[in-house]
Amino acid sequence: DQQVKQNSPSLSVQEGRISILNCDYTNSMFDYFLWYKKYPAEGPTFLISISSIKDKNEDGRFTVFLNKSAKHLSLHIVPSQPGDSAVYFCAASGWDSNYQLIWGAGTKLIIKP
Amino acid sequence: EAQVTQNPRYLITVTGKKLTVTCSQNMNHEYMSWYRQDPGLGLRQIYYSMNVEVTDKGDVPEGYKVSRKEKRNFPLILESPSPNQTSLYFCASRNRPQTGAAGNEQFFGPGTRLTVL
Numbered sequence: 001d002q003q004v005k006q007n008s009p010s011l012s013v014q015e016g017r018i019s020i021l022n023c024d025y026t027n028s029m030f031d032y033f034l035w036y037k038k039y040p041a042e043g044p045t046f047l048i049s050i051s052s053i054k055d056k057n058e059d060g061r062f063t064v065f066l067n068k069s070a071k072h073l074s075l076h077i078v079p080s081q082p083g084d085s086a087v088y089f090c091a092a093s094g095w096d097s098n099y100q101l102i103w104g105a106g107t108k109l110i111i112k113p
Numbered sequence: 114e115a116q117v118t119q120n121p122r123y124l125i126t127v128t129g130k131k132l133t134v135t136c137s138q139n140m141n142h143e144y145m146s147w148y149r150q151d152p153g154l155g156l157r158q159i160y161y162s163m164n165v166e167v168t169d170k171g172d173v174p175e176g177y178k179v180s181r182k183e184k185r186n187f188p189l190i191l192e193s194p195s196p197n198q199t200s201l202y203f204c205a206s207r208n209r210p211q212t213g214a215a216g217n218e219q220f221f222g223p224g225t226r227l228t229v230l
Contacts, residue, residue, distance in 0.1 A: 006155075032217045034218065041223075041224070042223055042224070043203050043205075043221030043222050043223050043224050044156070044203070044221050045221070046220070049217070049218065089155060089156065091156075093210060093217050098163070098169075098210075100146075100158060100161060101146075101217070101219060103148075103156040103158075104155055105153060105154060105155035106155050
């Protein structure tokens with residue numbers, strides 16, 4: 001039973017436009033959500049996070065939105081740049097899982113020139 | 114430089130030949146984890162450790178062993194590797210997680226590509 005789902009395996013976006021990556025979760029006890037970015041042949045690197053007490057967190061071109069009632073979060077990248085092409089993982093944690101991170105399957109983002 | 118290192122980065126081996134993948138972190142983190150990444154399945158946790166001499170099974174522990182004798186090291190041991198353990202492996206570390214706080218951020222190693230023939 002997947003507690004964290006990223007339903008889009010891939011997404012293609014024109015350079016300069018907005019990229020929106022989505023993530024759904026089922027466990028209402030999750031209280032912290034993170035996005036990681038992964039390039040080929042490298043380990044994932046932390047991108048941005050949000051606590052369940054907030055509904056938005058912004059860091060430069062990256063904004064994460066959390067909708068707790070819908071158990072949904074999204075990552076917005078504006079404007080999208082070629083270097084943003086990577087696999088993006090959504091992860092969540094909560095006290096009931098010993099704060100172990102539960103990961104989505106990832107979405108491959110391709111930025112077209 | 115704060116980092117997580119893994120060795121080897123690439124390994125091709127044969128079924129049944131015991132192997133160890135080492136992992137070391139220099140950030141004095143309490144928590145360490147091993148993951149495998151397979152196409153379409155994302156990152157699945159194999160084992161984790163919340164402190165020295167404290168280890169726990171993750172989602173896919175079968176066929177793997179770990180040990181945590183020192184805070185900085187967390188080796189992954191495959192006693193008798195099989196072809197279904199062919200995968201990309203990541204070690205990760207972080208501070209003790211706190212409720213809704215940034216301590217939940219994990220730092221990953223560069224990965225170990227393992228092929229079992």
